[in-house]
Amino acid sequence: MDEDGLDASRFEGDDAESDRDPKPEPAGTADEDGDGGSMPGVPDPDPQDDDVPEDVQKYARFTKMDGAQYDRVNEFLRDRTYITAREWAIARLCSDFRTETGVEMTKIGENLPELVPFMTDTYSPQAVNQARASFEEKVRTAGATFLYGAMCDFFTAEELDDVMYEATEVAKFLLEVEGVDLSVEEELEAEERISTVMREVREASEELRTEDLAESEE
Known part of the structure; x- marks a missing residue:
């Protein structure tokens, strides 16, 4: 895909491997379920999947990851982020399966292998919630x-620009793999928001250093 090798095909292998995260609990029943909303979809779900909810059948995230191995996805994320493949997948699912009354954790856990190609086990609602909480904590x-x-003042302005560029490229790649179709306008808007925050951070940092110097001179 680019010079850094950000290509979904890097996750594929000859043999499917099992989910290497700690074994989740058996799927349970209690969760924050609400009424399901519309999902990013594909037409004509398989009529044989009678036991799979319709919105799960139509769910079209991660289709670029068909044939992906969990360990390869996990390794990619470990090299570039703090999160695991499990946390990445479940964070996206919790966002997509959110309703007015909560997150449909039972549905996510019971249908995890159908929703995400590189996940091979079902999860209990408690395990889904744990992964979601872990993702949020790591982001913070x-x-x-x-x-x-x-x-x-450890990094120069140019070095910070490089850090932000690399982080943005990885984030955009993950969104593309998920199937998020970012328009040029949305991408430019996101980059502008990031640039604005960075300018504010630099200005605040400079003010702090100026105040510190003034106090030390006094």
Whole structure:
């Protein structure tokens, strides 16, 4: 796909491998279920899948990952992010299967192998919730780490631009693999929001350093 090798085909292998995350609990029944909403879909679901909910049959995320191995996906993410393949998949599913009354965790857990090609086991609602919480915690921790690095004068402005470029490319690749179709306008808007935040971080960092110098001179 590009010079960094961000291509979904890198996840494929000769033999399917099992999910290497800790074994989830057997699928349960209690969750935050609500009425299902519309899912990104494909036409004509297989009539033989009578036991699979219709919105699960129509779910079209991760179709570019058909044939992908969990370990390869996990390795890719480990090299570039804090999250695991399990956390990535479940975070997306929790976003897509969110209703007015909550997240359909039972549906996600019971149909996980049908929803995500590289996931091979069903999960209990508790295991889904645990993965979702882990994803959220890691995002917050990574955000704090990045902002500290940006504000502590360790990186130059040019180096921070490089960090943001690399992070943006990885994020865009993951969205593309999920099947998110970002328009040029949406991509430019996201980049502008990031640039605005970065300018504010730099300005705040410079103000802090100026105040610190003034205090030390006094």
